Amino acid sequence: MASKRKAAGASGRPSKRVASGVSTPVSIDSDDDYDSDSVDTDEDLSIGPNSAAPRKFDKVVDKYTPSAYVKKNTKAVHDVADSLFRADRDFSDLQLKPDHRLRPLWLDHIKGRVVLETFSPSFKQAQNFLINIAEPQSRTNNMHEYTITAHSLFAAVSVGLTEQDIVRQLELFSKTRLPESIIEYVHKVTRSFGKVRLVLKHNRYFVESNDASVLQMLLRDPVIAGCRVEETAELLTEKATKMGSLVIPGTKEAQGNKEAQARLEQQQQQKRQRHDNSDSESDDEFGGREAEKDMTEFLREEDDDDDEVDQVHSFEIDGGKIQTVQEHCNVQLELPLTEEYDFRADEQNATLDIDLKPATQIRYYQEHALSKMFGNGRARSGIIVLPCGAGKTLVGITAACTEKKSVIVLCTSATSAGQWRAEFIKWSNINPDDVIIFTSSEKGRVPNRACIIVCTYSMVTQNTRRAYDSQQTMDQITGREWGLMVLDEVHVVPAEMFRRVTERIKTHSKLGLTATLLREDDKIKDLNFLIGPKLYEANWLQLSEEGHIARVQCAEVWCPMTMEFHTEYIRAGTTNKRSLLSIMNPRKFQACQFLIDFHERRGDKIIVFSDNVYALKQYAEGLKKPYIFGDTGQRERDLVLQNFQFNDAVSTIFLSKIGDTSLDLPEATCLIQISSHYGSRRQEAQRLGRILRAKRRNDEGFNAFFYSLVSKDTMEMYYSSKRQAFLVDQGYAFKVITHLNGIDSMPDLRFAQQDERMTLLTDVLLQSETAGDEEKIVDDLFSDRATFRKAGTGGRKGAGVKRQAGTLASLAGGEDMAYLEYQRGSRSNKELAKPKSAFFAKEARDRERRKKAQRDMLE
DNA sequence: TAATGCGAAA
């Protein structure tokens, strides 16, 4: 009975997206009528790699784990093509269900791979389900590919899906009968989850379980044993802290702690109010409260099942080695440690006086995300993914208001730290004195009472010697227990340095927030053990259809290379030179000019991004627009941004990658990208995020625009497609524009004449030459001064040197290639002949000129 | 308090 209800609740929740969004309702017959004998499973469905797979931990998790096996043996055993073909053959061997056309999934039992047809009538439902239980691998136009892994199932279970839910829905969507091997795998994996917990108690970490045998087994593993704090050979055994006595929403069961109960009821009351407020217009069937109740019941039953004995067993592990233990459990043993914080029962740590302001309403998806975190009345660690502008900060703040314990917030920049503090004060009734910023420029003192600390990752992870006062503060931070750690931009955490936060700061729960759970290395999966499973991921397209973020038209503009540029591109030896040539392609410049003109007429606010600083300056100065890059002083930055925001005459600004993260940008409605960082999907998404906040987003027919300018027949084409992958996954469609109508008749079109283009080309060629020689020139010129940073590590002076290079180009006259070649050889001597003071004078003049030009534009 | 050096990230 109960199980039926919980199944319905749990499986129903994801489909709310469908109900309120974009779907075409489709009905598929229930799978029950499939005869389990209709396919001969014995031979076809046996798991190939499994027999050879190393069995380290058979009793806890029987290794199906094709992924683990393949990972270890890929080089030796498989080649990709081979395995693809094998997979294909396997599909064809399986017998299709009669109505397979209605069902969108192909299941590959060899690798736990799932292929989803996007054109299927039940695509949406299937996708919403798959996102919960599997990791997206690739999502192209017609096919999406997912992998079912131990992590992904862990996340699914964490979020409240049961084994039955998973199997039932897989069967429902599958074109073929569900392979036994997959059923078996889901069974084994889900059954072992939640048995072992990582618990922080009185500043010490324990691995805890109700089942002593599981712990004994863990301790037989040398890695785990090595991380143990040896006090006794025995396990510690104590009375279970009454799990049942945790106050559970909607029950009268709370015993023992009246204060906790009172707190709880108050909390529930607020939750309900918020819930009613935010969800009142939509039907409530799948709402957070229902879901929460279901999950709570589900978890309680689980506990009841397991808790025959009311004893828990544990062993202590070295606090510095929790990462090792977690990683090992996750990756090698595939037995992720559960991290849940029973904050209501925690009387050790002081309560923080914080609540959302009464008028504050959170949006339904924020509620959803949080209900996954607090679903069972405890705080489970994990990651919430929301697009930029969708209110990540408020999610973090609401989490803090729910737990009401000391909070530590980590962010990437000092600016963002300030914003977090401001938001806390804006949305909650927290005493501003209790929100302390800890960055290098602002070192608040940590009080002994419960409080909120906002700091930067680098402040906490710093390894070199610290200033005296920051050491003081750090000691206070590491010396105490925190209730909640909020990790903003959590995708940075796997970085070598930043991942240390998880072992340095002792916290009972962790909430990771990000818009783009992406890295170009393969470390993103480390977040599974560093933080926890992905609890919730919003669908960008759905949020924009609902008006929470702006609708965006994306386009890739293909700009043919001019003949001369292409010739040089082919000739160029270094990738550096090549990329500069593609960026500076005159046709691209023209496209940029045209688009800016077009959108300025429409009244758009335009941001142009260029990763390459030389190109940034050339474009911006050529088009007489203000620009900001790393060297730009704070004053000038503010001036430009202010004007962009309030001055109608300034509709376009140019930004280097400074605009990706570290600038608090006013809203824009159009975005043009002329150069970017290789195939970084994160950067692409982050940039797109810059136009999602647009206030006009709810205007009838409003669209924001996102253009990527790409030079044809260059590497840019390749990178561009890579970069778009994430957004395509989110459902964005990139239009390809090969010709901009009216561009040829545009007045004042730059580089329309051959000689202009040649001048540009010589400039570019010289620039790309000097960029590489920079170090040499600098050393030659100023070997007695240590003021210049070495080239290659970049630096604030570096750009100054490049500006010098630009001057050289004009010296060269630029019309004659042969002259250029000659010039290159003799340049250093020529420069050396110049007195240094002249160089600096020139530098200063140059800077003045630039500043003045900017100011003029901003008038 | 502004400039500089350094290490790290993407």
Next chain:
DNA sequence: TATCTTTCGCATTA
């Protein structure tokens, strides 16, 4: 198929 430059924050120095 790996790439490399730009940027940041923190600490120190004058």
